[in-house]
Amino acid sequence: MKALTELVLASHNAGKLKELQAMLGDAVRVRSVAEFSSHEPEETGLSFVENAILKARHAARVSGLPALADDSGLAVDALGGAPGIRSARYADGLGDAANNAKLLAALQDVPDAERGAQFVCALALVQHADDPLPIICEGLWHGRILHEPRGEGGFGYDPLFWVPERECASAELASTEKNQLSHRARAMALLKQRLALA
Numbered sequence: 001m002k003a004l005t006e007l008v009l010a011s012h013n014a015g016k017l018k019e020l021q022a023m024l025g026d027a028v029r030v031r032s033v034a035e036f037s038s039h040e041p042e043e044t045g046l047s048f049v050e051n052a053i054l055k056a057r058h059a060a061r062v063s064g065l066p067a068l069a070d071d072s073g074l075a076v077d078a079l080g081g082a083p084g085i086r087s088a089r090y091a092d093g094l095g096d097a098a099n100n101a102k103l104l105a106a107l108q109d110v111p112d113a114e115r116g117a118q119f120v121c122a123l124a125l126v127q128h129a130d131d132p133l134p135i136i137c138e139g140l141w142h143g144r145i146l147h148e149p150r151g152e153g154g155f156g157y158d159p160l161f162w163v164p165e166r167e168c169a170s171a172e173l174a175s176t177e178k179n180q181l182s183h184r185a186r187a188m189a190l191l192k193q194r195l196a197l198a
């Protein structure tokens, strides 16, 4: 494979972009897809992997560069894995606060022992828009859904995600710590191994 020197990140989510950039470090020159297009492709896939691939292909197409996409979300055991691939759209596009409120309402009467959940991250890297062999890496992060939000860090569902190994909410972790533990960190570690950047 051609050495990777420049990469476009196929995301419009500021929280994700910050984390991905921090994890990639200085190994590659990173651009954002927003430099090339404000259009966000519809996430029509039935899986995180499919959505990551379609976002990566779109970013590669508009930039002419290799592209890395992240499709991620929260799968809650008591909700049969919902909101899952619909995590960003759970409260019909009203944003993170509305998503979190809807999740708390859905779990209102669910006891702690049944509040297990995992964050899921699928990373897809394509060399060009029609790349027949995308590199796919996935990461999971197991935790539990809290009864109320805690912490100011992170983004998305972080204030509701209890991290058993640190005994705090994900939004209470330092960003450096979240970036070592998270679903995204795990997927990125695998990707770096695949690319021999680790």
Ligand SMILES: O=c1nc[nH]c2c1ncn2[C@H]1C[C@H](O)[C@@H](COP(=O)(O)OP(=O)(O)OP(=O)(O)O)O1
Pocket: 010, 011, 012, 013, 016, 040, 043, 055, 070, 071, 072, 073, 074, 087, 088, 089, 099, 119, 154, 155, 156, 157, 158, 182, 184
């Ligand atoms: O570390 C995380 N901490 C908290 N919440 C998170 C995390 N990782 C994903 N999430 C949530 C945010 C959003 O509700 C959904 C991702 O949806 P997803 O479609 O992949 O991203 P997005 O639409 O925000 O940006 P984009 O598609 O442009 O990358 O999962």
Ligand SMILES: [Mg+2]
Pocket: 043, 088
């Ligand atoms: Mg999205």
